[in-house]
Amino acid sequence: MTLADLVLAAGVAFFLGSIPTAWMVARSRGVRIFSVGTRQAGATNVYREVGRSAALVVGIVDAVKGGLAILVAMWAGLEGSWLLLPAVAAIMGHWNSPMTRFRGGDGVITAVGVMIAISPSGTIVPIVVGMIIALALKPRFAHPSAWGGITGFITLNILAAVTDTGMSTATVAGMTLIAASILLHSYAYHRRMPGAVPIQVIDEVLDGDHPDAQIPQTPGPQAPA
Template sequence: MRDIVLLAAAYLLGSVPFGLLIARVQGGVDLRRVGSGNIGATNVLRAVGRGAAALTLLGDMGKGAAAVGLGRWLEVSPAVLALIALAAVAGHLFPMFGGFRGGKGVATTLGVVLAAMPA
């Protein structure tokens, strides 16, 4: 049961559309309607600027790292940790909070990989 809750939490965490939120707050822009239409840091850079893109990159990496970090902290099995990582990236690709249209998952995957590396 705990593992299922962790998978759902990882997906929900991955679903937070940092690029969409930051671009809307800082630039008044709906990223889905400008540039590439992608909600990732590169489109934020084009549409809003470097500061907003940096925040987006950190947010997207952070949500992947946070999901894996939680799994490591709770000492889940390696298989469950891999599923948590996939759930976080899937949340970014198909975000519940963004109409299931997300980014490419590069920054979130980077966060997952960095957090999954042995200390």
């Protein structure tokens, strides 16, 4: 493995991650994904603003992006904890796609694709746990995929401590840091949004159930004196 191999793997991973799947799918359905919902190009926002079938396509392609980034890196000679480099590059590309003026999504599903490619047998249980949590939180949370992803990585750490996941301690620790970065990225994004509220109450505000969701009243015409 040479420096050129590292640069190649990182460059290809960033390019794959930056492919704006959600933006392209939503655009094909006449929806401007950066102007609706959470204003992020991810499967969750597509599910809510475009539809289930569109979100399924986005989810599959985003996972493939992450997995393909790792497979290309393996082909280039990277192994072990070195695979964290293309993993980070793929997620950075998903966050900041040059094709959409450096906008993107959280990168949770792309991270799932990365995990599967690095260790299919060691990540199946964490992925299933994460999916269950995401589905359970979907009705009330704006970003169930983010919380599901974090739960999955916590499960991965527990399994790594008691079983052989096929990943080194450094790789598991690195993937956990990536997961924490995804959560912080999501939180920071919503803090920056105009009129944003904490992530856990976004759905309540949108539904009008939260006390902060005050709808301004437009005064009607005044009766003549």
